[in-house]
Amino acid sequence: MKMLMMSAAAALAMTGGALAQESYSLAITDVEGLEQLQTEWGPFKAALEEATGNAFEFFPVNSRTAAVEALRAERVDFVITGPAEYVVINKMTQAEPLVALGRPDYFCAIIVMADSGITVPADLKGKKIAFDDIGSTSGHLCPMQLLADYGVDPLQDIEAIHTSRNIAHEALKRGDVAAMGANHNSWIDRARSQDESVPPGAFRIIARSGDLPNDLLVVGAHVGAAAADAIRTAILENKAAVIGSIVSAGGENAKYEGMEILAVEDVQYDRVRDMYATIGQSQFAEFVGE
Template sequence: MSLSWMKSIGVVVAMLVALVPAAQAETIRLAVTDLVGLEELRREFGAFKDKLSEVTGYDIEFLPVTNRTAAVEALRFDKIDFVLTGPAEYVVMQKRAQAKIVAGLSRPDYFAVIVALADSPYNSTEDLKGSKVGLGDVGSTSKHLGPVQALADAGLNPQKDVEIINTKVPVLWEALKRGDVAAIGMNHLNFLSLRQREMEKSGGLQPGAFRVIARGPDLPNDVLMAGKHVDEKVIETVRLAFTKHSDALIAAILQGEDNQKYSGMRFITGVQDSHYNYVRAMYATAGYPEYADFIGE
């Protein structure tokens, strides 16, 4: 075979290769349940999405959801592939959509507390019987369900022994200081943040003005979950990325201003469904033993 003929073949092969489109990366769709709108998703999790895409080789597309119910329905009908959500949302989504755990986002100091004023007559949960207790947003793991269970763990029946009032955490704080409620329940880190701001403002109360009269155990992890339709190889690729590139992915998450709640977090890849039985107990304590629907929606 002549050299010129071989060159001609080489040219033809090169032309054919050039005509073949490059293989496109597989696209996976990601939602985050506590964020509404594409702009908010990009602001808080844009860096994380880009880094996860880089280390997995998948194209990742944000899919905004209007609420938690919309998210679970999208999972059920294969409209989204992965959802980042909290413990209270996980148990409902797992029941209704048979979604699978990919990895947990372990948050330090993530537990519920019941707080009273130090100079009030409320020194224990037993003292709260017959009183008003303020809690955070209905259905929140750490601001509503967690405090409800903390009361139950301490021997109260939250549905009978106290009057529960749900509102925003800053409103709860002011209600406690005014004496409108006997105690308030919230996330421990919310409490520390509010106490710090109180101390720093002119005429504010000092930390010793407040007393924690009950606290729950560390709550289960926030979780990245996958729809039952997602291929196991895809799930394993994403899970492996959290092991191999943990520090880079955490740094990407922490670029979001509202994501500072994840400061100090670690990815946990050995999370089991049974770890969320305490959350299921919360639903039962709050009067929703089936945990098939999101409270407040």
């Protein structure tokens, strides 16, 4: 009888373990195509499976709106996205933040030429400023909020144009724009440091934001709270391996060098909601620029 009870208990434990293993789908909003997903995020998927004991499959999306529709249809369970995207995703699907992907020195800046005579944001009133893609957290929303923080209405006091960071950099040097708003580190790494035509001192930063809310892993509202909590705990307990998997991919993931994985709450993204309100999009009901 004792042996029978032990066998039954073992069988029950095995059954419980099998039931505990689940299969989930994972999307990344700024990566298109399965091949690119495998290249840039394949190591992360493997680390996530190792940490949680669950299976994850990539779900390619070709737009942020496609990610929203997939969450609504319960075709995708987890999404890696940026702060600006999250605010809209949360409003449209009630998806919640699971963990934050903490990028070091993630902030925006207003940049001018050092010999321009422009020393404070108020000097930019009536002038043309270049920004990154519409809807970019660090290249659009943040610089516009930064101007507003210094008393410059980004909708009324300036002429805004949107272009790539490298084109904006060249336009600034030529004097086609008076300033550019950009992700500070991305500008230094991808434009200023590669420009041998002028020294770094030819540029002046007249305003910087504080560190921005982080990129994050979002969980769909349809995923059970217990399952989400278990996955969050597993990621945080194995974050060294998970971080290594993200950074090791290189390429676009180089921006995560020196990152930390952090617990996160929705309230931390109220700053981004304020940015949307500053550009006249206080409903968070659509992706600007899409």
